[in-house]
Amino acid sequence: MADLLRLENVSKVYSHGIINAHSTIALRNFSLTLKEDEPTILTVAGESGSGKTTLAMLLLGFITASAGQIIYRGKNIASLHGAEKMAYRREVQAVFQDPFAVFNPFYTVDHLLTVPIKRFGLAKSKADARNKMEEALTAVGLRPEDILGRFPHQLSGGQRQRINVARALLLKPRLLIADEPVSMVDASLRATILETLRNLQRDHGVSVIYITHDLTTAYHIAKSIIVLYRGSVMEAGDVDRVIKEPQHPYTQLLVDSIPWPNLDQRWGAQPIKAREVGGNTDGCRFRTRCPMAMEICKQDPPLFRIDERHAASCFLYEKRPEIAKAQLSELLPV
Amino acid sequence: MNTILVQDPARPVEAVRLRAVGDGGPILRVNNLEVTYYTDSGRAKALDDVSFTLNSGEKLGMVGESGSGKSTLALAMMRMIKAPGRIEGGSVVVGGGDLMTLDAESMRKARLSRIAYIPQGAMNSLNPVTRIGAQMVDAVKSHLPREGRAAIEARCKRALQSVDLDPGVYRMYAHELSGGMKQRVCIAIGILLDPHVIIADEPTSALDVVTQRQVMETIDNVQKAINAAVILIGHDMGLMAQFVDKVAVMYAGRLVEVSTVREMFTDPKHPYSQALISSLPSLGNKGVFQGIPGLAPSLLRLPSGCAFHPRCASAMPHCTTIRPEPQVLPGGRRVTCHLYDGEA
Numbered sequence: 001m002a003d004l005l006r007l008e009n010v011s012k013v014y015s016h017g018i019i020n021a022h023s024t025i026a027l028r029n030f031s032l033t034l035k036e037d038e039p040t041i042l043t044v045a046g047e048s049g050s051g052k053t054t055l056a057m058l059l060l061g062f063i064t065a066s067a068g069q070i071i072y073r074g075k076n077i078a079s080l081h082g083a084e085k086m087a088y089r090r091e092v093q094a095v096f097q098d099p100f101a102v103f104n105p106f107y108t109v110d111h112l113l114t115v116p117i118k119r120f121g122l123a124k125s126k127a128d129a130r131n132k133m134e135e136a137l138t139a140v141g142l143r144p145e146d147i148l149g150r151f152p153h154q155l156s157g158g159q160r161q162r163i164n165v166a167r168a169l170l171l172k173p174r175l176l177i178a179d180e181p182v183s184m185v186d187a188s189l190r191a192t193i194l195e196t197l198r199n200l201q202r203d204h205g206v207s208v209i210y211i212t213h214d215l216t217t218a219y220h221i222a223k224s225i226i227v228l229y230r231g232s233v234m235e236a237g238d239v240d241r242v243i244k245e246p247q248h249p250y251t252q253l254l255v256d257s258i259p260w261p262n263l264d265q266r267w268g269a270q271p272i273k274a275r276e277v278g279g280n281t282d283g284c285r286f287r288t289r290c291p292m293a294m295e296i297c298k299q300d301p302p303l304f305r306i307d308e309r310h311a312a313s314c315f316l317y318e319k320r321p322e323i324a325k326a327q328l329s330e331l332l333p334v
Numbered sequence: 335m336n337t338i339l340v341q342d343p344a345r346p347v348e349a350v351r352l353r354a355v356g357d358g359g360p361i362l363r364v365n366n367l368e369v370t371y372y373t374d375s376g377r378a379k380a381l382d383d384v385s386f387t388l389n390s391g392e393k394l395g396m397v398g399e400s401g402s403g404k405s406t407l408a409l410a411m412m413r414m415i416k417a418p419g420r421i422e423g424g425s426v427v428v429g430g431g432d433l434m435t436l437d438a439e440s441m442r443k444a445r446l447s448r449i450a451y452i453p454q455g456a457m458n459s460l461n462p463v464t465r466i467g468a469q470m471v472d473a474v475k476s477h478l479p480r481e482g483r484a485a486i487e488a489r490c491k492r493a494l495q496s497v498d499l500d501p502g503v504y505r506m507y508a509h510e511l512s513g514g515m516k517q518r519v520c521i522a523i524g525i526l527l528d529p530h531v532i533i534a535d536e537p538t539s540a541l542d543v544v545t546q547r548q549v550m551e552t553i554d555n556v557q558k559a560i561n562a563a564v565i566l567i568g569h570d571m572g573l574m575a576q577f578v579d580k581v582a583v584m585y586a587g588r589l590v591e592v593s594t595v596r597e598m599f600t601d602p603k604h605p606y607s608q609a610l611i612s613s614l615p616s617l618g619n620k621g622v623f624q625g626i627p628g629l630a631p632s633l634l635r636l637p638s639g640c641a642f643h644p645r646c647a648s649a650m651p652h653c654t655t656i657r658p659e660p661q662v663l664p665g666g667r668r669v670t671c672h673l674y675d676g677e678a
């Protein structure tokens with residue numbers, strides 16, 4: 001079975017400053033495989049700064065890996081050219097986090113949507129292009145007649161965010177990278193957009209990497225989850241197991257901080273230990289905030305297998321069998 | 335301003351503020367506020383007859399579909415609506431005076447000092463090439479003509495401290511801060527002059543749950559310290575359940591329900607509120623995406639009668655022709671729906 005996408009020990013290091021350069025490891029030794037004929041929805045979760053957007057940028061080829069390689073349909077994405085590169089650009093689409101950042105204020109919504117249609121030759125005629133735009137806008141709950149012709153500042157936050165989703169849908173991708181696609185829409189629309197993503201996976205064979213800090217939606221849409229903290233995998237596995245029975249102290253903090261819409265389930269029994277600027281660069285990355293930290297945590301914790309579909313990178317589980325980080329994907333149900 | 339400020343030099347931002355508001359009534363009264371956007375394709379009434387009140391120290395959640403007018407309401411209260419939008423009527427009374435009657439200069443002074451606004455996406459609007467401290471000083475120096483540079487700086491650093499930021503942030507640039515830190519800087523700017531009312535438009539929707547909890551705890555603390563009224567605009571009903579005292583629901587530019595948070599979650603009255611509450615996720619209903627059927631109405635062509643009628647499961651014949659007006663139910667809840675005609 002062919003692989004759609006394979007990340008092999010990918011790391012990304014950002015260095016700041018020229019002299020006395022100190023650097024941030026935004027992603028560390030990350031491996032992942034998505035199969036071509038098993039479309040899935042995988043969540044990558046973690047707090048801000050955990051490396052989620054870095055992962056998205058790497059997958060899109062916007063930045064290059066500092067180590068390791070990213071293979072798309074058998075080819076290293078760093079070496080794609082011509083038609084192959086064009087195909088990759090169309091087949092891997094993204095919906096970005098911040099609807100306020102990506103819009104050029106001088107172009108109307110129409111422009112934003114016609115550019116990709118023209119660029120990838122998706123429509124046979126003007127009327128066909130118009131139809132495709134209207135179809136995509138309707139799929140995300142927008143009224144084309146209200147939206148087309150408008151400038152970004154004339155739209156609400158949620159409207160802009162949905163236009164991003166519509167743009168990605170237009171291109172009928174193989175892989176959709178959705179970086180916080182529903183953070184600014186209401187519960188009802190959130191349901192609509194997530195449903196759209198799920199249909200994309202179920203009916204159109206598109207794999208979705210759903211990047212989020214919102215474990216509630218992750219739980220509802222995804223099959224599997226990878227929890228990142230400061231560039232390292234903390235816990236991974238079946239989304240049900242990880243969210244209902246988090247094993248890693250960091251995941252436990254995340255789950256404890258979910259504001260459930262339930263008056264009798266108050267959030268945040270666990271006090272938050274603030275993250276220090278920078279933080280330790282060796283051993284368990286969560287060490288300085290971890291209520292369970294031990295002496296041994298000054299070493300790098302490997303991944304320990306909790307069960308068939310669940311692993312945690314934490315010494316609390318050192319009696320369990322170890323699993324190589326490169327084998328992570330084997331744990332994840334599709 | 336009718337305020338007495340009891341300054342404790344050690345903890346000045348947490349100064350106890352005694353507010354003499356005359357009758358001891360609400361600190362904020364919004365009455366019949368109306369806003370229209372004059373677009374090329376027609377007139378869109380983005381706010382229609384919006385009224386509500388808020389007491390000092392009270393926290394109101396403002397929810398509603400994307401495009402329902404929440405940010406417009408915030409901008410209108412700040413008198414920051416820009417063309418093609420226009421405030422067509424209504425009043426916003428903060429601690430006694432109506433903001434709508436102020437001249438431009440007095441309104442400029444009222445912003446931050448009487449009413450502060452933390453816009454949607456605020457953290458992206460920090461200037462990338464100016465240090466945080468300089469941006470804070472800029473925001474307030476014209477409000478404080480009698481305060482020296484050093485005093486203003488001290489005030490800014492105290493504000494940073496009150497949102498749990500290291501005073502070192504004062505000398506940093508926006509790109510050196512995480513999202514949560516930037517958002518807390520925006521909150522610090524918002525509270526620099528101890529406003530009576532703070533409006534925060536989706537302050538945490540771009541932040542992870544842990545940072546979100548920290549930011550909300552921060553807002554809670556500063557709000558208590560200065561006894562301000564807070565309006566939290568947002569979509570996250572979970573956050574509302576954890577944070578606010580009252581919930582107001584907007585639909586197509588109108589307030590359709592105002593209830594206490596407990597009433598809203600246990601016994602929502604308006605059919606739209608009911609649909610909203612039942613679309614909420616929980617651990618028990620995995621994979622059920624219960625959105626509200628139908629599209630949000632176009633403000634350019636609102637349905638006749640009740641604007642919610644095409645999507646309403648409880649609609650009655652007269653809902654398509656007669657527009658419901660807000661009514662106060664026994665117990666003080668406000669609902670705009672024909673189902674409760676005669677109960678008020």
Ligand SMILES: Nc1ncnc2c1ncn2[C@@H]1O[C@H](COP(=O)(O)OP(=O)(O)OP(=O)(O)O)[C@@H](O)[C@H]1O
Pocket residue numbers: 153154155156157158159184371373378380398399400401402403404405406407417418419454633
């Ligand atoms: N400058 C403008 N010109 C024309 N129409 C506008 C303008 N600003 C907002 N609108 C329209 O007014 C309506 C209300 O917008 P507003 O930004 O208040 O929504 P919102 O409730 O804050 O939504 P969200 O939750 O998505 O932020 C929307 O239909 C929007 O498209």
Ligand SMILES: Nc1ncnc2c1ncn2[C@@H]1O[C@H](COP(=O)(O)OP(=O)(O)O)[C@@H](O)[C@H]1O
Pocket residue numbers: 014015016024025026046047048049050051052053054055
């Ligand atoms: N262009 C950049 N230059 C330097 N550091 C960066 C850059 N982009 C991200 N980082 C750093 O890399 C880490 C991961 O960031 P990011 O991938 O944006 O996280 P997330 O999307 O999970 O919030 C953070 O410490 C961030 O400050």
Ligand code: SF4
Pocket residue numbers: 248249250284285286287288290291292293294297301313314315316
């Ligand atoms: S490895 Fe140690 S410090 Fe890290 S999460 Fe586990 S117990 Fe805590």
Ligand code: SF4
Pocket residue numbers: 604605606640641642643646647648649650653658670671672673
């Ligand atoms: S007035 Fe009628 S249509 Fe409108 S919400 Fe009430 S029952 Fe539904």
Ligand SMILES: [Mg+2]
Pocket residue numbers: 048049052053054097
């Ligand atoms: Mg990000």
Ligand SMILES: [Mg+2]
Pocket residue numbers: 156157158404405406454535
């Ligand atoms: Mg808004």
